[in-house]
Amino acid sequence: MNALGIIFGLLFWVATIVIIVGIIYKVRIYWKTPAPLKIPTMPAPRTTGGVVFRMFREVAFFQSLFRSDKLLWVFAIMFHYALALVLLRHTRYFTDTINSVVLFLQPFGMYGSFIMVAGLAALLARRFIIDRVRYISAPSDFLMLVLLLAIGLSGIMMKFVSHTDITLVKSFFMSLRTFNFDGWYLPGDPILLLHLSAVALLMLIFPISKLMHAPGIFFSPTRNQVDNSREKRHIAPWAAELDEQGVDYLHELKK
Amino acid sequence: MADYEIPEITGEDGITDVPKLVPDTMKGSGPWISAPKFQEPMHFASEIEQDEDGNWTLIPNWKEVALEKMDDLRTRYRSFQLYLDICVKCGACTDKCHYYLGTTDPKNMPVARQDLLRKVYRRYFTFAGKYFPKLVGATDLTEEVIDDWYNYYHQCSQCRRCSVFCPYGIDTAEISMAAREILNHIGRGQKYCTQIMEKVYKIGNNLGLPEPALADTLEGLEEDVFDETGVDVKFPLDKVGSDILLITPSADFFAEPHVDGLMGYGKVFHELGLDYTLSSYASEGANFGMFIGSYENMRKISMRIRKAAIDLKVKRIVFGECGHAWRVAYSFLNTLAGPFDFLDPNYPVPQHVLEITWPALRDGKLNIDKSRNDDMTLTFHDSCNIARGTNMGDKPGGQFDIPRNVIKAVCNNYVDMAADTTHDATFCCGGGGGILTDDLMEVRVKGAQPRMEALKNVTDQHGVTHMAAICAICKSQFTKVIPYYGFTMDQIVSVHQLVSSALVLTGQLTEEEIEARDAAEEAERIAAMEARKKAAEEKKAAEEAAKGKED
Ligand code: HEM
Ligand code: HEM
Ligand code: SF4
Ligand code: SF4
Numbered sequence: 001m002n003a004l005g006i007i008f009g010l011l012f013w014v015a016t017i018v019i020i021v022g023i024i025y026k027v028r029i030y031w032k033t034p035a036p037l038k039i040p041t042m043p044a045p046r047t048t049g050g051v052v053f054r055m056f057r058e059v060a061f062f063q064s065l066f067r068s069d070k071l072l073w074v075f076a077i078m079f080h081y082a083l084a085l086v087l088l089r090h091t092r093y094f095t096d097t098i099n100s101v102v103l104f105l106q107p108f109g110m111y112g113s114f115i116m117v118a119g120l121a122a123l124l125a126r127r128f129i130i131d132r133v134r135y136i137s138a139p140s141d142f143l144m145l146v147l148l149l150a151i152g153l154s155g156i157m158m159k160f161v162s163h164t165d166i167t168l169v170k171s172f173f174m175s176l177r178t179f180n181f182d183g184w185y186l187p188g189d190p191i192l193l194l195h196l197s198a199v200a201l202l203m204l205i206f207p208i209s210k211l212m213h214a215p216g217i218f219f220s221p222t223r224n225q226v227d228n229s230r231e232k233r234h235i236a237p238w239a240a241e242l243d244e245q246g247v248d249y250l251h252e253l254k255k
Numbered sequence: 256m257a258d259y260e261i262p263e264i265t266g267e268d269g270i271t272d273v274p275k276l277v278p279d280t281m282k283g284s285g286p287w288i289s290a291p292k293f294q295e296p297m298h299f300a301s302e303i304e305q306d307e308d309g310n311w312t313l314i315p316n317w318k319e320v321a322l323e324k325m326d327d328l329r330t331r332y333r334s335f336q337l338y339l340d341i342c343v344k345c346g347a348c349t350d351k352c353h354y355y356l357g358t359t360d361p362k363n364m365p366v367a368r369q370d371l372l373r374k375v376y377r378r379y380f381t382f383a384g385k386y387f388p389k390l391v392g393a394t395d396l397t398e399e400v401i402d403d404w405y406n407y408y409h410q411c412s413q414c415r416r417c418s419v420f421c422p423y424g425i426d427t428a429e430i431s432m433a434a435r436e437i438l439n440h441i442g443r444g445q446k447y448c449t450q451i452m453e454k455v456y457k458i459g460n461n462l463g464l465p466e467p468a469l470a471d472t473l474e475g476l477e478e479d480v481f482d483e484t485g486v487d488v489k490f491p492l493d494k495v496g497s498d499i500l501l502i503t504p505s506a507d508f509f510a511e512p513h514v515d516g517l518m519g520y521g522k523v524f525h526e527l528g529l530d531y532t533l534s535s536y537a538s539e540g541a542n543f544g545m546f547i548g549s550y551e552n553m554r555k556i557s558m559r560i561r562k563a564a565i566d567l568k569v570k571r572i573v574f575g576e577c578g579h580a581w582r583v584a585y586s587f588l589n590t591l592a593g594p595f596d597f598l599d600p601n602y603p604v605p606q607h608v609l610e611i612t613w614p615a616l617r618d619g620k621l622n623i624d625k626s627r628n629d630d631m632t633l634t635f636h637d638s639c640n641i642a643r644g645t646n647m648g649d650k651p652g653g654q655f656d657i658p659r660n661v662i663k664a665v666c667n668n669y670v671d672m673a674a675d676t677t678h679d680a681t682f683c684c685g686g687g688g689g690i691l692t693d694d695l696m697e698v699r700v701k702g703a704q705p706r707m708e709a710l711k712n713v714t715d716q717h718g719v720t721h722m723a724a725i726c727a728i729c730k731s732q733f734t735k736v737i738p739y740y741g742f743t744m745d746q747i748v749s750v751h752q753l754v755s756s757a758l759v760l761t762g763q764l765t766e767e768e769i770e771a772r773d774a775a776e777e778a779e780r781i782a783a784m785e786a787r788k789k790a791a792e793e794k795k796a797a798e799e800a801a802k803g804k805e806d
Contacts, residue, residue: 033333038586043651068347068420133346138392208382216341222424230603233593248555
């Protein structure tokens with residue numbers, strides 16, 4: 001146990017709660033808010049299975065993005081796939097048993113970080129270079145990329161330049177699961193601390209930022225609706241109320 | 256012709272190059288504002304006043320009401336909050352809007368258009384915007400913001416092209432409908448739409464064409480078809496007990512080339528022996544409630560169709576050629592005015608007239624002489640609402656194939672425009688979504704550029720002479736704006752107009768027979784006139800003779 005261990009231990013506790021509770025809270029809103037009208041972008045699948053397949057193509061291959069901007073698609077795929085790889089590899093800091101998938105990915109994972117950083121750098125560059133993208137970017141859009149770059153670059157530093165004590169990091173995170181404070185110990189390695197602070201910040205802002213696109217895409221009515229409006233009546237509860245009470249306007253509804 | 260520059264078209268590859276952005280090229284005060292007398296029937300806010308210069312105020316507590324409405328909308332429409340939350344500002348949509356391509360105003364980039372609302376949503380409804388407004392680009396709601404909303408949300412035709420290309424399907428149309436709904440409730444409705452909807456409530460259609468005038472028009476059509484073909488094709492109105500209720504945009508009753516399409520539907524029904532009727536109560540396929548984001552008014556208009564179907568005791572409902580009408584019909588009608596369990600379950604409710612014409616053509620039930628359309632080389636404009644908001648038939652993509660199949664079945668010469676401008680990537684005509692008004696002429700002309708570019712390309716390279724459309728708004732918009740780009744009005748045709756001219760009705764007279772008939776009629780007419788003249792002369796002579804005797 002040391003002071004750094006306590007500070008970062010608490011920080012990660014808070015960050016974990018925020019990201020989990022935050023995402024659940026937001027997703028609950030998306031789940032519960034009705035889409036009152038059928039608005040799938042056509043042509044849309046005529047079956048639920050078809051919709052699942054459409055969504056899979058969007059999530060796994062960024063199909064629509066591929067249609068709209070090939071270069072951006074390349075950068076987006078680079079970043080997201082490398083991120084997935086890096087995160088999978090990171091599971092070894094949190095579990096004892098190393099999953100065979102992760103083991104299989106290890107050799108590729110080595111380069112994942114470089115691809116991720118290259119992708120991020122390209123995404124950042126286009127925010128400066130392309131006039132249309134510069135126009136729509138708020139400071140937070142630049143900073144999000146900078147934050148991810150900071151995480152990636154500090155990770156790379158640790159892996160390839162100034163190694164950190166991984167077994168210590170691992171035992172620190174393993175002991176965070178319990179309140180056995182003995183293991184709440186972190187080395188004062190500045191690069192590691194930068195890496196961890198940035199990760200904690202990313203977790204904290206996740207539910208209140210555009211990062212909600214990851215869970216959000218599954219709720220997008222233009223992509224997740226079946227083209228069956230003529231066969232099946234689709235109606236939101238608040239709209240059904242108009243039918244039930246036989247009125248035209250919401251303000252005429254009796255509560 | 257105009258005090259603004261008409262965008263240039265080259266016809267090189269049919270694709271409009273992405274322009275550099277030039278801020279504020281389309282800054283302005285937006286379309287004419289809806290006066291209280293038009294707001295009231297819609298149940299919109301009407302406590303607004305006009306100063307000496309004609310400028311309208313907002314309602315006194317506009318800010319409060321706007322934020323309340325925003326809060327209300329985010330709990331009723333998932334699209335609203337979700338889309339405002341999850342946009343990553345990737346920019347993939349920025350070059351997809353015809354209004355951006357045609358005007359170069361950055362606020363016409365779909366994501367920037369959403370941002371006008373998003374920045375206020377963030378400020379008042381999100382943690383980041385409340386505490387770090389500068390960081391996330393959140394701003395207070397001010398009158399300038401409202402002015403921007405009114406202006407730029409009326410430079411969006413809700414065509415949803417941006418939604419196709421967004422990785423999450425973010426639909427700017429949903430945002431612009433929501434924005435207009437907020438504006439409705441703070442006294443900034445759009446006159447063009449509310450005025451038209453009031454006519455629907457009062458009279459039954461957008462044009463304000465009352466029953467007797469409508470009956471007259473239809474009789475005139477019957478005469479026209481008879482003159483042309485010698486066949487007695489009926490255009491029945493309010494015929495109780497018919498099998499089919501035909502709902503069509505009221506523009507079909509008189510505008511060119513719409514009315515030629517209506518004649519086409521009538522001929523097809525006649526030839527297939529289908530018993531149909533129009534309704535004077537629901538004499539409008541269009542539903543402008545969608546444009547202004549008012550679920551309640553859209554539903555109220557749709558209910559007229561339900562009532563007409565019940566009153567006329569029909570078994571099926573069929574829609575004529577209209578884009579957004581077909582979207583409201585195909586995608587929303589069941590929701591808004593269903594369930595339609597009182598209709599014949601063997602047919603989808605509603606059907607598109609092309610879903611009747613195409614199977615008939617395919618199965619050889621119509622006698623077609625394609626050569627009658629040989630004077631034209633056709634291309635087809637996919638209407639945005641039909642392409643991205645609806646389907647036809649029972650397979651995905653029917654909305655693209657069926658109209659093309661019909662055109663190809665009645666015309667020998669057909670060419671598609673550039674792939675990036677057709678099917679679900681089609682460009683809006685520039686006049687959809689409540690933009691089809693003279694006070695937005697500049698927006699309309701500039702917004703048509705991408706379609707004009709594609710049309711010029713097939714004109715130059717493939718000798719296309721005519722562009723067919725299946726939407727009343729597209730037809731009206733194009734006939735009005737294509738002269739700005741060097742084309743002529745009559746190059747726009749209805750799809751059923753093509754069917755009409757190639758269709759040979761049973762018992763239809765040949766041209767010679769018509770000439771002979773007309774000549775015979777003329778001779779008869781002259782003979783009758785002579786006879787009358789003679790009779791009159793004889794009478795006069797007799798009278799004079801009688802008078803002479805008296806004297
Ligand atoms: C279901 C999972 C996800 C999907 C389908 C997805 C999809 C996308 C797509 C299509 C884009 C737009 C293209 C681009 O700018 O790269 C994007 C952007 C972005 N994604 Fe994801 N993403 C997912 C998860 C994540 C996660 C977990 C993160 C967390 C770090 C993330 C971070 C970002 C960032 C920062 C951008 C903006 C890039 C920029 O500024 O240009 N994504 N995502
Ligand atoms: C609590 C969470 C995290 C911990 C404890 C952690 C810890 C570490 C450690 C100890 C290394 C050095 C690896 C080595 O020397 O072999 C590393 C590398 C790295 N980290 Fe993290 N990290 C975390 C989260 C993240 C996240 C969320 C990202 C990405 C957004 C990330 C991206 C990277 C990258 C790109 C590397 C370099 C290469 C690699 O190992 O893949 N880390 N991380
Ligand atoms: S394409 Fe979608 S996510 Fe990207 S900027 Fe446009 S609206 Fe936002
Ligand atoms: S819906 Fe159409 S008009 Fe509106 S922003 Fe999107 S592309 Fe432009």
